[in-house]
Amino acid sequence: MNADVMTAEVAPILETRSLCKRFGGLVATDNVSFKLQPGARHALIGPNGAGKTTFINLLTGVLTPTSGSIHFDGQDITNWTLRQRAIAGVARTFQINQLFPDLTPLQSVLLAVNEREGAGRDWFRPVGTRKDLVDESVALLADLGIDDVMDERVGSLPYGKQRLLEIAVAVAAKPKVLLLDEPAAGVPESEREQILDVVARLPTSVALILIEHDMHLVFRFAKTISVLVNGGLLVDGTADEIARDPRVKQVYLGEEEVVVHG
Amino acid sequence: MSMSHLTENSAGASSRLLSAAKWRWYEIAFWIVAASLFFVFPTRLALLTEIVTLGLLALSIDLILGFAGIVTLGQGAFFGLGAYAAGIAAKYGMGVAPLSDPIVGLLIAGAVAGAVGFVTSFLVLRGSDLTRLMVTLGVGLIFAEVVNQARSITGGADGLQGVMLSPVLGIFDFDLYAQTAYVYSLGTLFVLFVIARVVMNSSFGLSLKAIKGNPLRSRAIGIPVNPRLIATYTLAAAYAGIAGGLLAQTTQAASPDMIAFHRSADTLLILVFGGAGHLYGGIIGAVAFRLMQDAFSSGSPDVWLAAVLNALPSFLNFWPIPNVLTVIFGLMGPKYWSLWLGLVLVLLVLFVRGGILGLVQSIYVRIFPSRNKVKP
Amino acid sequence: MLTILFDGIAYGMLLFILGIGLCITLGLMNFINLAHGAFAMAGGYLAVVMMNSYGISIYWCLPAAFVFSALLGALLERTLYVHLYDKSHLDQVLFSIGLVFIAMAIVDYAMGANQQIVNLPPSLEGRIDFLGASIGVYRLFVIAICGLLTVGLQFVLAKTRFGSRLRAAVDDGRAARGLGINVTTIFALTFAVGSGLAGLGGALSTGIISLDPTFPLKYMIYFLIVISVGGTTTITGPFFASILLGVADVAGKYYVPAVGGFIIYTIMVAVLILRPQGLFTRSTSR
Missing domain, CATH: 3.40.50.300 (P-loop containing nucleotide triphosphate hydrolases)
Structure with missing residues (x-):
């Protein structure tokens, strides 16, 4: 323009x-x-x-x-x-949901946070060791109002929640x-x-x-x-x-x- | 986004995530049982050793298929490479350490298979499931041909003879009753299993599940998909190579049969039978598969048929029932093992999602619906 | 030299008739049917039994093998395969390998594990000299039949209503459905005809290649090579791929028997890497 x-x-x-x-x-x-x-x-x-x-x-x-x-x-x-x-x-959401059906919302957001912080290639410490990253993920989910389902399977969430998660995963990369x-x-x-x-x-x-x-x-x-x-x-x-x-x-x-x- | 909305949910979130990696009582029980088989079946240790190597091979396929979602028909190639690498090392070591040292042999097997896995991993990154299937199959066939043709090194179709090993850790010699072999291979399986378990419970492992679930989104959130897959494929190849090395060492031979196509297909079946995507799926599948096979090969269907026909109530004794029974029992001989294998495969695909462990899990969830969720 | 070329072409055309059904069903439904060779084996064994045990002429055996395998294909398609179209490729692979294992065991049980040898009628035996090359009459017969079938197939695909609907469905199944084309029916028919052709090929092959219970596994690899080199969007692609493979295989076994298989597998992997959509396909497709 x-x-x-x-x-x-x-x-x-x-x-x-x-x-x-x-x-x-x-x-x-x-x-x-x-x-x-x-x-x-x-x-x-x-x-x-x-x-x-x-x-x-x-x-x-x-x-x-x-x-x-x-x-x-x-x-x-x-x-x-x-x-x-x-x-x-440069982050994006998709017109048709592109989520991880077998993971939880918390895991989905944490994945993006992990990669942003360079923690994604950590191959020996169990998921959840970096408490700061987990807290950030939870806070983001809470902000979008989907922290109540953060341990459910993404594939079984209602569609509206999935659309919100779609945004959350993109935002998590800051x-x-x-x-x-x-x-x-x-x-x-x-x-x-x-x-x-x-x-x-x-x-x-x-x-x-x-x-x-x-x-x-x-x-x-x-x-x-x-x-x-x-x-x-x-x-x-x-x-x-x-x-x-x-x-x-x-x-x-x-x-x-x-x-x-x- | 502000960070002000922390709810009570956040407090337990990391411990809930961490709890997934904790050892469960049934896991500990599993390994105790495995170890105690040494005393329970002192005469069947050779069979148990073979099951352990099969389980390790199935575990290696699980890493690449169950966790990373890459369909492969070529894992047998790495198994065979490992078998020949360990076998050849031991043969030229003439029974003297370091070359004939079993653990050095396994390291060589893992390194050779891992190196070939790393190089060929670039071939399977591209393309669809079908392309991957054919590339892995093709690579497997190429190595099988190489082994067959390189007679001076591998012994060709006769296999590699004269594999001589020095004692494990310099102390335990391989014995006729496979006592050392069983403890040695179970120990190897345990160590590799623990490593695999650590890796799959890590952030790295989580990103593999993401890649399997949705590669496009994985890239969009910054996961380096190809490097992760290359690393996993290489690790899985090394595992398969060590499994092959174990089999060559414990049977003191390596044969073209170890690198043949049917080994890839059989082991894929073992994994799917046990439950892909569960770390224990391959081991449990191997136990079930090998015991079934053993039952068929040692059974005597003629005797069973006679017994059943004798016991058949007269009101059922008309055409075609005895004839059908004769055919069925006739097919139970070891020659027709593949029939039952095929039936299991077909039924598994049509009816049982997730193999034995998937079945156990869904029954468990049905009995205890409340424990399904990871909620506190 | 000319003899080898001729034998290779005969072998290649046979591979084409054996494998074309798999190429089309794969392109049509994106379904990996590794059990395709089992239908060929069924036709082959039927022909062997008819010829050797009942002395029926080969000219009757060939259509019988076609009908038998086509019916078998239609039956299994409607009862079993239909449940697998929406499953993952892994499931499809496992399922069809399972069928292969079952078929191998049944044939082994019924007919034994040894190779089947057919007694060809005298009119198809012997060799004739042509341009200094010695040519087997039976191979000439195979080339004639396969050539006629190929021309017929090409005609059906290019000129008939069914053919144009089939091509539309292969190009874009969703769009074809939108145009009111019944893809399910087309697929069932194609599956049956493809299986029938495989059966016919199996019956023809008894005079050239050995028939034993491992047939479906042995030739599965050849079919996959034909697909990977020829692609699945046309029938000319698989045709040329088959001829190439046939000639390469015969020549390889003759000149460099030690590394023949090695070369073929290497070519397959190389093609898959350089041209994942096949060597003989239009590069602009999709």
Whole structure:
């Protein structure tokens, strides 16, 4: 997005330059140049099939781009693996739960904390020896309101709790950039509020990118918004600008009325 | 995130995690029983020794399959390599330490198999389950061919003869009744089991379970998946090599049979039969498997058939019942052992999830539902 | 030299007919059926019994072997295999190895462990000279039958409605289901035909390779090589892979008998590492 629409001239924490991804003949990401400021609350919207998840997969290293480059914290990370980016501070949640069904929530979060602190390759001390890391994990689970089930099997948890754990596992790595791929997708109405609340309380040291279909949620959360259409960046700007933009209305016409709340 | 919401849950969390690594009474009982078999079955120690080596091989497959989730049909290759490495070392040591020292031999076996495991681990990292199956199978077949062809070193199809060992620790000579062999191999199994237990209860072990459960998410939270798998594959190969070394030393021979495909398949079955993903699964599977095999090979189905036919009540004595019984008992001879093995495999896959230990666990949970959770 | 090439091609075509069913079912359902060779063995033994004990002509034995193995395949598919499609690859491997063990024991019990030798009709025995090479009549017969079958298969796949549905299901099962293609039925049919072809191949093979109870285990490895080299997305891939393997195996056993097997396994592992999707597949697939 253009630097001048942003609040200040800060070096972006995450940036893409002319990013392209083709699958055979299909252009999934079309020449996207995008900047994310530290601490941003940014939403990525667009109609179905606009290439939002592909874009996230490119940012996190699940896919490699056909051309263009990705920069994080001043470094070119285009050819870094998913794991290298995770260590450097790019974390994500997945649209479809990617959890460890046979472990407990406590173990799941502890795994991420362990790797962050370099304790993951410890092969002789039993899990739980580092009390500080366990305490941190428990505190995080408590903060997200899932400490009551921390010793249950993840695979048997209710879906809403699993969605929260999905966020907890990503946050445990203390990332600088966190990409939330439809965090409330499929969650019953009664439990959505809890997830939104968790997202709203994430510390400002983390820059957030949210992919979401629910426009109420997007405009409640995001200060800045990018609109992806057919893999290309249609427009970006502040939430107000996007809400007023006739092109965005055009895109969403027939799919959903863009309504601004607050 | 603030750290202010610490609840009463946190206090016990690390001790609850730690308690998973504590030794249970039934584990201690298990090893005491294993040791006491020395006195209970003084005439069957050779068989028991063989069970121990099989159990160790199954344990090695458990490390890579049960914990890290890599399907392999090639563990027999490392077993065979270890057997030949220990055998050849002892042969050229001419019964004199250090080369003929049993423990040095095991270290050589573990090192050779581990080194080959490390090199070949890069081949199994890539690809799907199917690719891994075929690569491990292919690598196994290649080593089997190598052993078969390198006659001057391995003795070819006749096997390696003249394996001579110096006494264990310089004191205990290998005897005809396999007394030394049993204690020596059980001790080796115990030491390696304890190491495996420590590793699998550590943070490293937890990350393996994560990789098995979801490799994508594991990478996304920063777990170095490939290095962890390489380390585990190498460790498992070394274990298999030591198991092979044990068998070569205790039988004082190494044969192409030790590296053949069916050994990989049999041991996979042993592990699945006992319960993959439990450290004891391989050992229990080995006991069950070998005892079953022994029952078949020493049984006399003709005698049983005659007894059953005699005892058959007259109202059941019409066609085709006696004929069917004849066929069934005819199939009980040692020649048709593979039929029952196959049946067990098929039934296991269709009906019994998690093998013997899985079955025990689910019965236990049904009887004591409250103890299922790790809650305080 | 030419004789070896010719024998290799005959052997390779036989391997293709034996293994093609496995390639298609693997591509279609992502199911690892290591027991495929057992269906071939069933056809082979049926042919042996018909020819040797009842003196029935080989021309009747071949279709009978096809029908027998196809029915056997259909029966087992509907009763047993159907429960395994959603299980892990490990379970599939264990299950099908179990079936192999059972099949080996049953055949051993019924027919004995020794090799079966068939008495070919005089019209298929002997050799003819062709361009200076001595060619076995029976091998010529095998090539003709396998060639006809291959052309027929290619025709069915390329030109018929069933073929196009099968190809769609192999390419993308989910999308095919979305288009209203009944993948389950297609799979059951393909499994049966694949087993039948294996049975026919087994019957044909009695005149070339030895038939004994270890057959399914011995040839499982060859099938896996064909798949790994040929891939599972086409039938031309496995076809060329089979021919290559056949020629390499025959030539290897003739020229370098000591290391023949070694070379073949090494090639397989090398292909798996360099081209995990197979040597003869389109690189853009998926």
